[in-house]
Amino acid sequence: MTTDTTTTQSPEAAARPPAGPALAKRRAARSRRRLLTRRDRFTLAAMVGVPTVLHLILVWVTALASVALAFTTWDGIGFDSIKWVGLDNFRQLFEDNPQFWPALQHNAVWFVALILVPTPFGLFLAVQLDKRIRFSRVYQTAYFLPVVISMACIGFVWQLVYNPDTGLINSLTGANEPGHYIDWIGDPDLNLWAVLVAASWRHTGYMMILYLAGLKSVDPSLREAAALDGAGEWQTFRHVVFPTLRPTNTVVLVVTVIESLRAFDLVFVFNKGAQGTELLSILVTNNIIGESSRIGYGSAIAVVLLVISLAVIIPYLVAAFRKERRS
Amino acid sequence: MRLSPSDPRVPGPSRRSLLRGAGGAAVLAGAGVPLLSACGGSGSGSDPKTVSVGSNASDAVPKKAFETVYEAFRKQSGLTVHVNTKDHNTFQEQINSYLQGTPDDVFNWFAGYRMQFFAAKKLATPLDDVWQKIGGNFPEAMRKLSKGEDGKYYFVPMTSYPWAVFYRRSVFRQHGYEVPTTWDQFVALCRRMKGDGLVPLAFADKDAWPAMGTFDQIDFRLNGYDFHVQLMAGKASWTDARVRAVFDHWTEILPYHQDGAMGRTWQDAAQTLVAKKAGMYLLGSFVAQQFTDKADLDDLDFFAFPEIDPAYGQDTVEAPTDGFMLSKAPKNHAGAAKLLEYLGTPGAEEVYLKTDSSVVAASDKADTSAYSALQKKAFTMIGNAKTLTQFMDRDSRPDFTSTVMQPALQKFIQNPKGVDGLLSSIERQKKTIFASS
Numbered sequence: 001m002t003t004d005t006t007t008t009q010s011p012e013a014a015a016r017p018p019a020g021p022a023l024a025k026r027r028a029a030r031s032r033r034r035l036l037t038r039r040d041r042f043t044l045a046a047m048v049g050v051p052t053v054l055h056l057i058l059v060w061v062t063a064l065a066s067v068a069l070a071f072t073t074w075d076g077i078g079f080d081s082i083k084w085v086g087l088d089n090f091r092q093l094f095e096d097n098p099q100f101w102p103a104l105q106h107n108a109v110w111f112v113a114l115i116l117v118p119t120p121f122g123l124f125l126a127v128q129l130d131k132r133i134r135f136s137r138v139y140q141t142a143y144f145l146p147v148v149i150s151m152a153c154i155g156f157v158w159q160l161v162y163n164p165d166t167g168l169i170n171s172l173t174g175a176n177e178p179g180h181y182i183d184w185i186g187d188p189d190l191n192l193w194a195v196l197v198a199a200s201w202r203h204t205g206y207m208m209i210l211y212l213a214g215l216k217s218v219d220p221s222l223r224e225a226a227a228l229d230g231a232g233e234w235q236t237f238r239h240v241v242f243p244t245l246r247p248t249n250t251v252v253l254v255v256t257v258i259e260s261l262r263a264f265d266l267v268f269v270f271n272k273g274a275q276g277t278e279l280l281s282i283l284v285t286n287n288i289i290g291e292s293s294r295i296g297y298g299s300a301i302a303v304v305l306l307v308i309s310l311a312v313i314i315p316y317l318v319a320a321f322r323k324e325r326r327s
Numbered sequence: 328m329r330l331s332p333s334d335p336r337v338p339g340p341s342r343r344s345l346l347r348g349a350g351g352a353a354v355l356a357g358a359g360v361p362l363l364s365a366c367g368g369s370g371s372g373s374d375p376k377t378v379s380v381g382s383n384a385s386d387a388v389p390k391k392a393f394e395t396v397y398e399a400f401r402k403q404s405g406l407t408v409h410v411n412t413k414d415h416n417t418f419q420e421q422i423n424s425y426l427q428g429t430p431d432d433v434f435n436w437f438a439g440y441r442m443q444f445f446a447a448k449k450l451a452t453p454l455d456d457v458w459q460k461i462g463g464n465f466p467e468a469m470r471k472l473s474k475g476e477d478g479k480y481y482f483v484p485m486t487s488y489p490w491a492v493f494y495r496r497s498v499f500r501q502h503g504y505e506v507p508t509t510w511d512q513f514v515a516l517c518r519r520m521k522g523d524g525l526v527p528l529a530f531a532d533k534d535a536w537p538a539m540g541t542f543d544q545i546d547f548r549l550n551g552y553d554f555h556v557q558l559m560a561g562k563a564s565w566t567d568a569r570v571r572a573v574f575d576h577w578t579e580i581l582p583y584h585q586d587g588a589m590g591r592t593w594q595d596a597a598q599t600l601v602a603k604k605a606g607m608y609l610l611g612s613f614v615a616q617q618f619t620d621k622a623d624l625d626d627l628d629f630f631a632f633p634e635i636d637p638a639y640g641q642d643t644v645e646a647p648t649d650g651f652m653l654s655k656a657p658k659n660h661a662g663a664a665k666l667l668e669y670l671g672t673p674g675a676e677e678v679y680l681k682t683d684s685s686v687v688a689a690s691d692k693a694d695t696s697a698y699s700a701l702q703k704k705a706f707t708m709i710g711n712a713k714t715l716t717q718f719m720d721r722d723s724r725p726d727f728t729s730t731v732m733q734p735a736l737q738k739f740i741q742n743p744k745g746v747d748g749l750l751s752s753i754e755r756q757k758k759t760i761f762a763s764s
Contacts, residue, residue, distance in 0.1 A: 064589070073763040076423045077448050083763070096755045099734055165598075178526060179587050185533065186589020188741060218627075222355040271533060274589060275737050286730055291441070293421045294726050 034063030110261035122207025155269030214248030461671030
């Protein structure tokens with residue numbers, strides 16, 4: 001930012017208190033002083049100000065508004081129909097809504113499944129690819145491709161596999177006949193897992209790329225030293241490589257938490273969050289979007305989602321900032 | 328604010344001019360926000376020669392059919408219709424903000440509770456003056472459907488289609504089946520079909536709404552139209568023994584429904600009827616759209632859902648009706664009234680049906696000579712009905728049906744044994760939703 005407040009004549013500049021930095025710094029800045037005219041400063045202010053205003057309106061005001069609306073009922077028609085109901089929405093949500101607890105549970109299952117299956121598998125692939133085996137670029141591209149496709153498209157593609165009447169699996173195994181029928185999309189004991197396979201299919205590639213980047217930054221001399229000490233491949237990985245991936249693991253954890261909380265598009269395309277695949281994000285959407293919406297109630301669900309997200313993200317940010325300050 | 332174009336004296340793109348360019352773009356983007364929020368709605372202004380229509384007829388066939396109707400209206404009245412077509416589902420989802428913003432003069436909508444809801448919210452203009460002229464064109468059941476809760480008319484019906492049990496004549500002939508008219512005959516037929524290796528009732532509920540159709544049929548056959556309407560309006564209790572009886576009847580025929588309904592769309596279920604693997608399918612007459620082969624279509628027939636309680640017989644027909652409403656403050660009120668009068672004539676419906684043959688006219692005065700056999704039968708069925716229902720999500724609050732009933736019915740299909748817990752859960756949620764406004 002500019003520090004040339006002393007020489008320009010504009011009243012607004014004169015009114016501004018002198019900038020804080022030390023004198024030496026100011027002297028160094030003197031050579032740049034004339035580079036920024038009034039117009040430049042205006043431009044800069046606009047560049048910072050407009051996004052700030054947009055951010056305030058689109059993120060903070062809306063977030064706070066939805067927190068406030070969570071304590072009301074509102075059908076979205078006219079502001080005078082907003083009625084204050086206190087904690088009613090939350091009471092209803094926790095006690096009466098048959099979909100809320102399953103949704104919460106499914107979000108958690110989503111997280112655990114992503115951490116247990118595609119994450120280690122992505123790490124495994126990354127380690128293999130890092131060895132510069134033949135055609136490693138081809139493999140890399142193949143595994144990464146699903147990440148490039150949008151979740152909605154993935155939903156469509158996997159429906160072709162899972163469709164109980166005409167889908168790939170049931171057609172091959174003959175499970176589309178009465179009597180031994182497998183309903184991958186509708187059966188509440190199956191459909192969440194079916195969706196999770198599709199989600200993992202994509203997540204593996206994502207994890208692979210993150211770990212691959214992490215592995216590239218592992219100092220080769222460490223491996224050399226390990227090799228000289230006579231460590232086997234597994235030992236090297238277990239005691240030398242994996243510990244150096246700590247920062248990557250943190251990123252992976254955060255990314256996976258976010259993925260499991262924002263899970264929506266895949267399921268929405270798959271079966272709109274019917275029995276067995278309810279998710280918080282889908283409950284929010286179902287209540288808010290539509291011709292006569294329950295905006296207050298939907299906001300209450302959104303607030304629950306927000307609280308969970310904050311409970312996860314705040315500790316991470318605190319830790320990250322603390323580390324930054326230390327270094 | 329004044330932002331000069333980039334300084335011509337600066338040779339080449341200096342750091343400064345780059346900054347300026349970027350800043351300018353940011354300011355422009357900022358200025359774009361109020362512009363964006365200002366647009367939307369109709370652009371036709373208050374030209375007395377045009378009427379604007381907000382249309383949800385985004386599918387090719389209905390869109391074209393409405394074009395022919397508006398063209399015929401222009402020739403007759405000299406008024407041009409300016410149509411704003413929106414994707415069918417998007418139109419529904421946005422109807423709320425659309426009607427509160429700057430809606431078109433006239434807009435496509437559905438009869439029944441869904442129309443009454445917006446009428447009660449004062450987002451529509453009463454049409455009693457229009458109805459004085461078009462009232463004679465419609466049967467009593469249609470007139471009843473077009474009234475708001477305050478007894479005023481708010482809706483001009485255009486087309487309709489019945490829900491019924493569809494079957495293939497050749498299949499019935501081959502196995503010697505007869506059309507059942509009572510519940511016992513119906514259940515017996517299901518059993519026989521199963522024995523013959525057929526899926527007795529094709530079924531799909533992936534989209535969560537088709538199951539509502541089955542509930543509606545059993546409810547008004549068993550408990551009558553009045554109770555059904557009370558229940559849909561949130562006045563009767565879902566824990567009532569009569570509702571329990573509906574689910575008991577449903578449980579009785581559930582084993583004859585097609586396996587795995589939750590993962591199937593109605594189009595796929597219809598294919599099993601096309602392929603003669605299923606004996607019957609309870610659905611709206613739009614099921615005919617899946618019969619692409621002419622010979623198959625000619626083979627398609629339907630019967631009214633069988634009688635359960637003789638006191639009510641088969642006098643209620645579920646016939647979702649589409650039509651038009653007038654927005655709260657139309658720019659061209661007189662022109663819009665003229666358009667609605669025209670749309671309420673049998674002539675307008677005849678023009679429409681020339682292009683779209685998947686529905687039937689709402690007026691009982693419309694010429695039926697060009698109808699297919701299926702359409703004729705549907706038209707007679709609707710015309711003879713003592714009372715018409717719309718569909719669960721048109722007869723009740725849509726927020727209730729979509730957030731409570733859809734998942735509840737899916738749950739019932741999965742586990743028919745848990746009815747009691749399900750019903751008390753529905754009742755608890757219903758109370759809070761209907762109490763909210």
